Amino acid sequence: MTNSINEITTDAQLMMLIGTNTTEAHPIIGYKMRQAKRNGAKLIVVDPRRIDLAEEADYWLRINSGTDIPFLNGLMHIIIKEGLYDKNFVETRCENFEALESTVKNYTPDYVSKLTGISEDDLYAVARLYATTDRAMLFYTLGITEHICGTQNVMSCANLAMLTGHLGRPGTGVNPIRGQNNVQGACDMGALPNVYSGYQPVINTDVRKKFEQAWGVSLPDKVGLMIPQMFDAANNGQVKAMYILGENPVLTDPNSNHIRKGLDKLEFLVVQELFLTETAEYADVILPAASFAETNGTFTSTERRVQRVRKAIEPVPGQGNWQTIMAMSAKMGYPMEYNDPEEIWDEMASLSPSLTGITYERLEEKGIQWPCQSCDHPGTACLHAASFTRGKGLFQGIDHIPPQEVPDEEYPFLLNTGRILQHYNVTTPYSKGIQSMWSEEHSEVNPDDACKLGVENGDMIKVTSRRGSITARAKVTDRVPPGMIWMSFHYAASPTNAITSEGLDPITKTGEYKVAAVKVEKA
Amino acid sequence: MEMVKLTINGIEIEVPAGTTILKAAEQMGIKIPTLCFLEELSSVGACRMCVVEVKGARALVASCAAAVAPGMDVQTHSPAVMEARKMMLDLLVANHPLDCMTCEKMGDCNLAELCYEYGVKESIFKGDKHHYPIEMSNPFIVRDMNKCILCGRCVRACAEITGQDTIDFIYRGFNSKVAPFYDEELVESNCVYCGQCVSVCPTGALTERQMAGQGRRWEITKVKTTCPFCGTGCNFDLNVKDGKLIGVTSNSSAPVNGRALCIKGRFGWDFVNNENRLTTPLIKKDGKFVETSWEEALDLIAKSLKEIKEKNGPDSFAALSSARCTNEENYLVQKFTRAVMGTNNVDHCART
Structure with missing residues (x-):
């Protein structure tokens, strides 16, 4: 924001x-x-x-x-x-x-x-x-x-x-x-193939030298793979080993059959997770993960506010995830020396100009919004006050680009997907209260369409795209316009992403989850 | 800014026009008791606990709703005021179950605190009592309307914070009650289970079902943290007893959300205690996962990753980090990928 x-x-x-x-x-x-x-x-x-x-x-x-x-x-x-x-x-x-x-x-x-x-x-x-x-x-x-x-x-x-x-x-x-608790922070920390923490490009020689010096190693100079490219590379044999921390791409990524095949072809897969997820099933080694309640650290919210996460209980697996990564690194011959997550933060901040002024001590009460370049900088509530990052704002003439796959005679409905209030991608199904009330998919179908399909509220429907078929319960409602089916992606029994589009934004490689062509019939 | 001079308990004070008597007194360190008042909500002056004596006024004045006026002479704890407050409490207790020893709210009950302060033990009024069934039909909120004092905080929280308007007062007089439309239960209503109502309830009328029987309020350690669900960045308190997470409660000092939370933040935390949590490393042997030690698991990882890297080069490795993990964990994953494995193949679910 x-x-x-x-x-x-x-x-x-x-x-x-x-x-x-x-x-x-x-x-x-x-x-x-x-x-x-x-x-x-x-x-x-x-x-x-x-x-x-x-x-x-x-x-x-x-x-x-x-x-x-x-x-x-x-x-x-x-x-x-x-x-x-x-x-x-x-x-x-x-x-x-x-x-x-x-x-x-x-x-x-x-x-x-x-x-x-x-x-x-x-x-x-x-x-x-x-x-x-x-x-x-x-x-x-x-x-x-x-x-x-x-x-x-x-x-x-x-x-x-x-x-x-x-x-x-x-x-x-x-x-x-932003949709996830720390999606902003994961980007800020450089968990991206093209930048280090603070969005410093890996192809910039000065930046790379700075990190090489700080970490005492020589670092790769070419941009890495984005998630969909990783799974393409797994499918064609170029990527042979993966480490997946706290993600379940089988359920959450588009076109999940492609993901499954890629994971299957890997020679070695390590998954670190809270639960035995659909993705973890493919692992050679599963490491148990600590939850947010079991660790000290920070999350960064959608308004760039860095806030403290505080350890309330002992980690269920016996150690924090940061300790696991350190142990893995040490076994690989590169010992990392941190006594606590605060020391990790301090190293990161010292290498990242937009976060340099942020310390745990300063986060105590209300957190701080980056950019925050020095310890006396109050943080930034509103960006671009005097100028834009590149100087002047660059207008772009942009023409209409229609979705990759639109409804046709064979697949006459438009499938749109998203999140529901009660669920969050992968952890809420393990919340007993939430799961007891919202345990299955309720696909939204417009009353006109329901009438034509002979579907009543609560009936099971079969939704089929060019990639596969799933079943779910129908919720007949005018929340969706005629011609649209809307589904969430929270339930393993109705894995919506098995049928979502293969279309990707060519720049970000984000999937076109919002438009796919499907046909619908009473199951 | 226009300032107003008045006298409270014989001491002169100057405050901005529009300040309530309650706030003016607070600035002087004088604590006036309240039940229906809450900083974040509109003031309705319903409970009359905050009444004060204003010289020349024809009745006691609700200080939470009355603005200061020039020359006002206020007494916050005069005999008339104390008697009135005691009478209010007496009337509330007349129709309130005195099962405090087993009440979930014990130790954090505003009504009990005030009864203690004003010496109200048992009501002098002997009349009807409500015998409502306790609503337990949803997994999140227990509604015991026998303990409701009709302060209306929950009604205002639902309307003014969440904007859901699920509950309101229904019926009249002794039968007055807070309920969803048609006096249905929450499960039949448009309730979104944000639990704002629970967080503002001054008695045991609304309590967290997940915390029922899990511990007394004074046994609980509260640890302020940031919510692990969406990207809003809400803060709340993890409630811990004997090393176990037993609930989440609002922390009104939270910079973004204040007291407000949603169903996931307030009630979705129990995934942490789910018995299906992975507790030890697992290695796949003959297609089945078997438990192993950290040492063995990490040895196998190091051996396999080293071999694959030597045979196929650093770019044959890729790591997926997580938008659910902390900054520090993400920093280490990308550092491990770059510095140890020698590749920039690191990404996370921002794009998926």
Whole structure:
């Protein structure tokens, strides 16, 4: 997030949500949005599903799946045409406006309305409202990123915020809400194939030298593999050994049959986990993992806030995960010497300029939002206040990119997927209370479709894509539009990702979980 | 800012206009008792525990809801005030089960604390008592409406924090009660089990079912930590007794969420205690997992990884780190991959 969560209730006059079912996936943020709306802020919800916040919204735009770029271009078309953009911000803080202007010129309300399914009136109203409100926050989550054009979707959001000057001030910004407790931190720590901690590129010679010196080894100079590439490489025999800590790609990654085959072909697989997961079944060695309650450390939230995790009970496996990695490393002939997680943090911080000022002591009360370059720096609640990371904000002219697989005669339904309130990817099925009330998949089916299919609420349905077939219970509801089936991915008995699309964003390698073509029949 | 001068217990104080008498007194270190008041919620002045005597006013004034006025002369603990508070407590206790010795809230009950302070042991009023069945139909929240004092904190938390509006007052007079629509149970309602209601309840009317019978409040050690579910970054207290995790409770000092939590954060923690947790390393032998020692498991890992690296080069290894693990664990996984295995093949589920 460029901005901070609490600005929702303290600063924002308008919230525009695109592809985020916030009250379910990020409940506390969703509750704050509802508070802000009830206290007078405007709320625009752009989502094909009638999510809870759609009920509260001033405008709920039921967008056709996979048409976010035309929608955003359509708003910008109107904003430029009517002269509602922030000319000062565009001139002083941004560049390449001409490219944006010439692209969005083609996205007339008439054309956009046909593509997106949103009425021209609503396009005009929302464009004007967003552009003319002083402090407007734009939020998105995986409804924007889990498309083959995820990167372009994100850039389009940035285009819109820059065009209207909704950046760099409290109550504004482009705010992706991140789905997992420490997905921000895992990125910040360099658990990525192209960067070390603090987003320092592995191909930068000076950076590499710094880490080589600190770690006393010589380091590889070429970018590594991203997850989907790892499993491709496992399938074709290039990757032969893997260590997987706390992930269950068999259940959570798209096209799981491909993942299973790759894991099967590995010569050696180590999985470190809390439970014997679907992925752990493929391991040669399983190491028991310690949970969040059993370790000291830190998580970094979606608003870049580093906060303490504190050990409350002894680790069930007898040692913390950091100790296991140290022991593994020592056996490999590279002893790591840390007495506690704080020493790990301190080493990392000393090597990462954006985190250098953060110490455990400073995190004690309220955590700190990075960037925080020195011990007297208070942290950063709002990014890009004076300038962007690259200097000027670069407008991009972006054209519509349709989903890789769209419904056709043979597979006439669009499968959309996501999370439900009560579950979180892989740990909640082991919560007895939650599992006792939400133990199986309830696929959402529109009443019109249910009628045509002869399916009643609670019936079992068979959902088939080009990749496979699964069964699940049907929940007949107008939350989904006609032609859409919506499923979560939480249940091993209905492994939705066995049938999701093979489409990937070519830049981020994120799967197109939000659009696949399926056929549906009564099971 | 407009300032207002007033006198509380004979001492003059100046506070910003709009400050309540309760807050003004608090600034002077004077503690006025409350039951229905809570900082994060709107003030309704329902319980009358916070009444004070204001010179010239025709009745005692609820200090949580009344703003200061210039020249106000306030007495917070005068005989009239003390008598009124005692009477309020007496009336509440008249219809409250006195089974404190087995009540889950014992040790953390606002009503009990005030009765202790004001010397209310047993009510002088002998009248009807409620005999509601205790609602146990969901796995998270126990609702014992016999212990409800109708302060309305839960109603306001549900409406003002979560915005779910699941519960409200129904019926009138003695039969007044807090319930979901049509006096159904929570399982029949639109309740999202965020448990905000439990976190604000001043008595044993609403309690965490998972914590029932697990320990007395004073035996519990609270450890503030960060939630392991979504990326919002909520803080809460892990409740630990005798080295065992027994629950999660709100910590209102949390910078992002304050008291608010969701079903996962408040009630999903019990995966930690699940009996299917892996406790020892396992090695696959003839297609089956067998228990082994850390030493043997780590030896096998080191031997296999070394062999594969020597035979096929560093890029034949790849590591998946985890968005659920700590920063420190993630840092070590990428350091291990890069410094020990010699490859940049490290990633995690940010993109999947």
